[in-house]
Every structure is written in structure tokens, then in C-alpha cells.
Amino acid sequence: MNIEELIETEQQERERQAGLRNRILCCSVAGCTAAAGSAAIRGSIEAAIQEQGLPGEVEVCGTGCLGLCGHAPCVRSANLNETYHDVTAADAPYLVRGDRSRFEGRTVRDTDAFYAGQCRVVLENAGRVDPERVLDYIAAGGYKGLLKVISEMTPFEVVEEIKKSGLRGRGGAGYPTGLKWELVARQESPVKYVICNADEGDPGAFMDRSVLEGDPHRVLEGMAIAAFAVGATQGYIYVRGESPLAVERVRTAIRQAEREGLLGNRVLDHNFQFRIDVRIGAGAYVCGEETALIASIEGQRGTPRPRPPYPPEKGLWGAPTLINNVETFANIAPIIRKGSAWYASMGTAASRGTKVYALAGRIAKPGLVEVPMGTPLRTILFDIAGGVPAGYAFKAAQTGGPAAGCIPAQHLDVPMEYESLQAIGSMIGSGGLIVVDNSVCMVDLARFFMEFCMDESCGKCIPCRAGTVQMHDTLDRIIKGRGSEADLDLLAELAGLMRATSLCGLGMAAPNPVMSTLRHFKDEYLAHIHEHRCLAGSCTPREEVALV
Amino acid sequence: MRVRTLEIDGQMMTGAPGESIFNVAWNNGIHIPRMCHLGGLTDVGACRLCLVEVEGQSRLLPSCMTPVREGMVVRTNTPALQKHRKLIVELLLAERNHVCAVCVANGACELQDLATSLGVDHVRVRYRHPQCEVDLSHPRFGLDHNRCILCSRCVRVCDEVEGAHNWDIGHRGTNARVISDFGTAWGDSESCTSCGKCVQVCPTGALFSKGASVGEMRKDRSFLKYIVTAREKHQWIR
């Protein structure tokens, strides 16, 4: 397919879809598919279409994450601009007939707060595009970014455009994406690589997975644009072994893109070649760190390497390597299509654009939401996601998984952006946002994250390998009523050591949940130490063995 | 080949391009603490003991792997660094079972020497007392995991100098262990050439020659420079 054919295909597919009476899109992503049986629902809708003699007029297909994961399975009716949740097979005939009364109390309109409060850029195709049909993606403007880059722009201009957009890395560190691209583009090397970090090991984070399963072509297009800008011809998507559906969807998308000439030797019939292979992670959180990820792609143990040299200079097999997160790549095509000024108009001065959050825990509407950077936490949790269910009280929001901290009630109005969160000892991280209510003990939560880091430490450097064990041991002693105030000083000293001397981000960030809960919930630590009591009442110190 | 001039602990020094801060400091009489670094082996920057402060850098850098740059200003022994190094040694002493009194390497152990030089007179974290194996299956050598600090010198010397790659590291985190061949007994290894280089480079009493009793183990690491120079420069320097 060359440029003209792409535009032509887009036209044809759009007209075909416009001709339909209705398109029913069933969320075919992780939660809905694997757990809530959305595949069965699609089958029953197919049957209902036949029964009602509407094949060719009403069409059913899969689509990306509609955001209401807590009320899976979800289905969207295209022409009614409505999304229904908790859908069952028995609802199929009503969906096909477009009978809305059936879904009383189970309907979220685009105008309702849940969708109206959002600003969906990365998730724009959710509810419009079937992840397994490249034509759908093209009909929604897919690969137009790549087309524009190849036919109208020079690599330098593409890098400048990304720099001007103000986009920063969505993996958690927030490094300006444009600068990183520039570093790689500047390197003189016959071989360069573009890697998409889809390891997403944070517990409670499912944004990248949903984007990969819901709109894989968007990520491929972003990677191709990046490859053009930095001069790479080979790309890798490093996907977690724990999400086989994502691996399958990405492989299908790559096959389709290669068949349509959107990837491979002559992209869009131009002399730009770019191949993408999938590498499957085998279960190691540390491989989310870029040098450990590179070691894993090289078939080694996933142990990080000291930096400098940084990957843009010397990465995969020693060649200059660009590594960006799934969500970062998912923003590239819209920036190129609609221009950096449009993107920079969203978010705040320091943190441009939007951020996808994976809400979970004690919240009315758990799932995926995308809001401009800088949106206050309260808006996300209470205005968009329906707040904390009746009978529970908000205690804290935990962001960034085991690498970040918690945001207590008094900081509910903090604008969600890089710098403001760092100021209160937390960080955006990948975007996992778990709401914790009063029944959860923060000391136990800190121990849970430390146990996670202890199990996932690669064991190469001493501060992290031995430090996590000692911090976990100390937290365990405190919870079991055998702690002392001196233990709090020991925790602080170990945290200082790990932050200053650990070889990679895992060790540096492992103390964050502990120090953040210590800062905001010190009374719970003291209650465990002095009164052997859990203020939240959830972790009764089972083996409360006081020293005889 | 323009040399790089830089300042380390207030002294002006010069080093060849690409030479590490550690080597330049060492050649000028400043011995930065280290455990996983050993001249002649590629560096991995794992033990974090040789971290130094470099002006203009927000993070501490491993001196063993950081090449000198013109005009660098380096501090190798600030109070903060000493505090970090002491706690790292304490973490090591508590991680496994380092009972110096009954160890073959008593008196000749780099970890013991480092604890002394850093003034570690007690360990503030709780001793873990893990249960670790001792592999005596090799006819001439033994491996005591209680004394292993996972510095990976044995892995590197076996891979780079001998070339047999009998050793590697298995498992992960605090369960990581040095493994031989298929994670099987050292004596049954088909890769091992019994050259004993790993025993000589091991900083503690983990790898030892059989027959050495308490305090009798003496290791000679000078062979490493001798062989590396012989292979690379065809000079046999005694």
C-alpha cells in the first residue's frame, strides 16, 4: 500500500461504516475478555443479528477499553453514543434492536461525567476501532501520522515537533521524550534500535496492556515514526509474559501492518524500512528498567547495568537505542497528525498532554480514565470515577506501584503532574492509582510493597538485595508487635542508603512507599510499636510475640 | 593521546582517556574501597562500595566504571560516603553467615579488612542466619555459600580469563546463588577445568583450597595481571 492507497482505503472504510445502521462494539480487552466473558456476548449478538435478519446493516466487533472495567463486560452502541456495562448474553437482542430501555441504570452516555470529564487522546479509538482489523484503524485516521512524516517531514523536523509538544516519558520517570529522541538521532551508527517498553510490572497498573490489546496499531505507528526520526530500522516490543492476549494482539497487528506495507522493507512504498519483533518477558519486574530490559532482549538475566553510558548512547547490543513506554508511543501519532501546539495546549506548563490512569481499589468506577496532566486527584476520583462507595471512607490513593508513595486525604486536591507529586513525596509512576479506604493498614501496605521489591530485586547490588530484606524484616517486626522506635530510624537509614547507592531505579524507589506512609501515617506505626495495635484493625498482629 | 587532568580529594592527577577514576586514584595512592572490582576483570559496578562524589553530578558514580574526564573534581571519602560504605558492609555481614573466628580466610579476607578499615565494630541490622550449602564435591576445592557475597569475580574470571564459564549466578534477589554447570555439584561439572583461578580471585573464604584450616587460606591475585598482560601484550612480567 502506498500513500494514495492508504487515503483511498480510509475513504472506502469510512463510507462502508457510515452505511451501517449501527455498529455494536464489545470491549475485547483484558478484564472484559479474559474474566467477564465478552467473547460469549459477541457470539450472542451475532446470533441476534442473524435472527433479526440484519447482517450487513448491524455489525458487531471488538474494541479497546471503554474504561468501566469494574463493571465488565462493557458494550458501546456507536450510533447512540452510549456505553452499557454489566452486559449479559440475554441483552443481545435489545442491543441489536437499539432498545435503550433495557439498560436503565447500566448506561453511561458520552455526556455523563465519567466520559465528559475525560480527555481521551491515547484512548481515542476505544469504542471506534476493532483492535484486530487494521482497516478500522485506518478509517479512524490511522497511519496518517506516519504518512505525513514520511512524505512531508525530515527526521530533524519530527524530533523538533516532539520536543515542542512537551511530551514527557509516561513510563514514570517523565524524561522529555523529544530530548531522548534527539540523543539517539545524533548518534552516528549504522545500527540503531527502537524499543517499546511494555513490561508494565507495577501491580495495579493495566494502562499499557489495555492500549496494546485495544489499539495496537497506534503503538506500531508511534514506533515507526520514532524509527524514522532517529534513524533505526529494527524495533522490539517487550511485552510481559503475564498478558498473553497483548502478545497475540500485537503479533496480529504486526502481521497485518506488514501485509499492508505499513511496516517491513518499503514502508508506504518509500525507501524507509522498519521491522518490529515481539520479545516476551518471562516474569521479572526489574525488566521494566531499561538496561535490564535490554539484557533480557539479549537473552541474559535481567540485571541492570550502571549508567552512563545511557541506552541512547550505547544500548541493545551496544548500539544506540531509543526506549519509550507504550503510552509515550501512543501519543506520537496524534501529535504528528494534529500538531505539537495542539498537544501542548493540554496539561500544564511543566507537564503537557494527558495521562491515562488505571483506577482500582475502593472506588465506584474502577477502570481506565484519561485526563489532562495537572487534573486534581479529587476530580479524577470523585467527579469522574464516582468517588468511594457508600460505607467506606477515603484514606489514601496509592500511585506508581512499589516505586511511589501514597497521597493522603489532605492532599486530595494535588494536581496530578510530575513535580507537584514529587513535592509531597509521591510520583505519577506508570499511572496505577489504587484507592485505599480506612480498613487498610498503611504499615501492612508498606510491607506488601517491600515484599514485592524484595522478591523482584535482581540481587546484583547489595543496597537493594540486602536492604529490601532488612526493611521488610523490620516492617514485619513492627507489625508483629516486636518493633521499637529505633526501628523507625533504621528504616530511614536503610532508605537513605538505597536511594543514594542502589544501581537501578528498583532499589532507589523501593523505600518510597515506606517513607511516604511513615510521613503521612506515622501514628499507625507508633500504634503498632507501643500498643501492639492496628489502627485500621485489618492486620491483627497474629504472632504477637513480645520479648519475654 | 591527550591525558586527562582532574582533581581527586584535592590532589591534581592525570589519567589516560578511558581510564577509570578508581585506577587513577589507586595509582596515586588513594585506595577507594571496592569488592567486586579486580584489575584484569571487566567491571560490573555491583557492590556500590567504590561510589564517589563527582561535582556537577547529582548521583554518586561507581569509580571503577566511570572514565576520567578533563577538569573532573572528585571526592572519594566524604562522611556521607563513609556512612554508606559502612552500612553496605554491615548488610553483607548480616546477609549470610560470616563467622570470621572459624573461617579459613580469617586474617586474609577482603571483607574483614574492609570492615576494619571502615571502623565497623558491630552490625546494626538483624543477622539473617540463612541456611546455605557447602559444596565439597570438587577433589581440590570447596565452595561455602555462607561466605559468598555475590561479587561475581569467580563468574567473570572463569568466563573471561579461563573461558570455561563454569560459574554463573542462578535464582534472584536474596536467593541468588553462584551455580556451577547445570546448577549441579561442582565435582560433576563438565565445564570446569579445575584451574583454580576462581579460588584465587574470591575475596572471602567462599572459594577455598581443601586442606586449609582456620586462618590458613592465603590467596595470590597477582597471577591475574600476569596472565592478562601475557595474553594481551605477550609480556611475561614476574
Added chain:
Amino acid sequence: MDTVKTRLATVWMGGCSGCHMSFLDLDETLLELAAKVELCYSPIADAKEFPEVDVTLVEGCLANREHLAEIRHIRARTKILIAFGDCAITGNITAIRNSVPLGVVLSTAYGDPRFGQTQGVLPVLLDEAMPLHEAVKVDYYLPGCPPSAEKILDLVGSLLAGEPVNGSKRFG
């Protein structure tokens, strides 16, 4: 110089008394020390009750519940408490048993996992032998197995003379 002698005590807990032997290796300097010091409590002195003292040298780790009670008793009655020797500081040989559950240790050695733990004759063993500083605040540490006589003199001498305590210290 007032002739009030510094009140010294030495205690022998979960250790092999090698440190006390090394203490006796001070040989003739013991006489000089005896002039400045009154040995109020020690395995080598006949005293039943641990009195108020200025300096206590405690050899050996906390291996049983009696040790635990005793160390707290001592801590309350001494101004300066010195962890004397590797066992007191790291658990050393006595703590080698810690990497094996206590029941297994006893059944391996005595054929009965609760050997001596129930008749109320022997003090009940702690699950893990502990260094002193895990139970009480320790003022000075004197590592070594045993610390040499010179090192003991160096530390005790500096304390008596009120000079700062330095001098390199070494395990093993």
C-alpha cells in the same frame, strides 16, 4: 588524684570464656589495672549479686532467657557496657545454631527436640542466640575472638583515663 577506684565488672554469658582468658593474659599489667580498679563482679571474683558499677565487660551472646533477664539487670546497674568479644557483638560461634530451627538442633544433639527445656533446671534457650545490642544499648564494642590483651588494655585504659577510644578493631 582521688583514690576512688573505678568499679569494674566482667560477665560471662553465651561464650567460651576465651575473652576472659585473654583478659588474664594482661599478666603483670593486671596489677597496674588492679590499682585503679575494683573488680566488683566477675566469674573470677566471688560476688553473688550484680552491684552498681561503672564499667562492665560482657563476654558471650544472649543464648537463653536467663541471659536476657540478666543483661537488662546489668544495663540498669552499669554506666558503661562493653560488648566484649565477637560472641557478644555478632553471636559468633554460639549463633551458628540460628540457621537451624532450635528443635532440630536439640533433637540432633540430644535426640529430644525439647531437651532440657521443660524440667525448669536449665534456662530455656531463646529461639535465636542474639548479640547484646539487639536487647540493650551497648556503649563500646571490642571485637575479636578473642580480642588481644593489648586491645583490651587499650580500650579499658582509655576509659579509665577518660581519653577518647579509638584504635582499629577487627572481627575474627
Added chain:
Amino acid sequence: MTDTDRAQRLERVMARHGYSGDSLIEVLHSAQSLYGYLSPKLLALVATKLKLPPSRVVGVATFYHLFALAPKAPHQAMVCMGTACHTAGAPELARVFHDYFPDWQVKVGRCVGCCGLAPMVICDGKPQIRLTPEKLIRQVEDLLQP
């Protein structure tokens, strides 16, 4: 699928990667999906074919926790221990297996990414969602019905 089929398919995977040592993890993934777990014999075969030292192959196989080095029990349960599932009561679910279904091989796993449906357990490949101990017992008993 016979053993020769499995051997041929594994050979094809290794050939596709040019028998290069860098493809070790991809090959181990294929080997495990074909044979169920990575037996010593299988690791030896991979080490020989990819011209890698055995200790490196075992080092990699033991680093990643999705690689199984022992045969899997007839019944497999993966209790998701992500943050949302943990705070929603996953530890109690793990205890259900301990008390009621001791012959099941229970693995406490990393976050699977269905946090909206917490707490979650994957029983013999089938995800069970929004669980309580009682509901889990019922679901597992249903699964065990012939």
C-alpha cells in the same frame, strides 16, 4: 502431539533464531509451552543447540519466575497478589486453597491487570473474578465436577 513433533517444533524455533545465544529466552518460552516445564534434559538440549555454557542457561531459567523447572501439579491456581487484589482480600483466598484444596499447586502471582474485578484467582487457566472465600470454594468445586 508426540515427542518428535515437539522436538521438531522446538528445532524450528531455534533455527528461526539462527541458533543464536541471544534468543535463549524466546527458545525457553517455546520449550516450556511445548513440554510443560524445563526439565534438566531440555535445558541441556537448549544449551548445546544454542552453543551456550550450561550455567548461563540455568542462570537465565532460574531468574524469571514464569519458567517452571519442575513438573506442574494436575491443578494450578494463580492467586493474583497485585495491590488492588491484596487490599481486596487476596491473602484469605490463598488460605482457602491451603485449607480446602491442598493438592492444588498454588502460586501467588504478579498483577494480571484485571484490577477492576479484584480479587481474582486463575484456576486451571480459567479466571474467577470478584471473589470472596465462599465464592472461590464454590467455583473450584464446580471446576472439579467431571
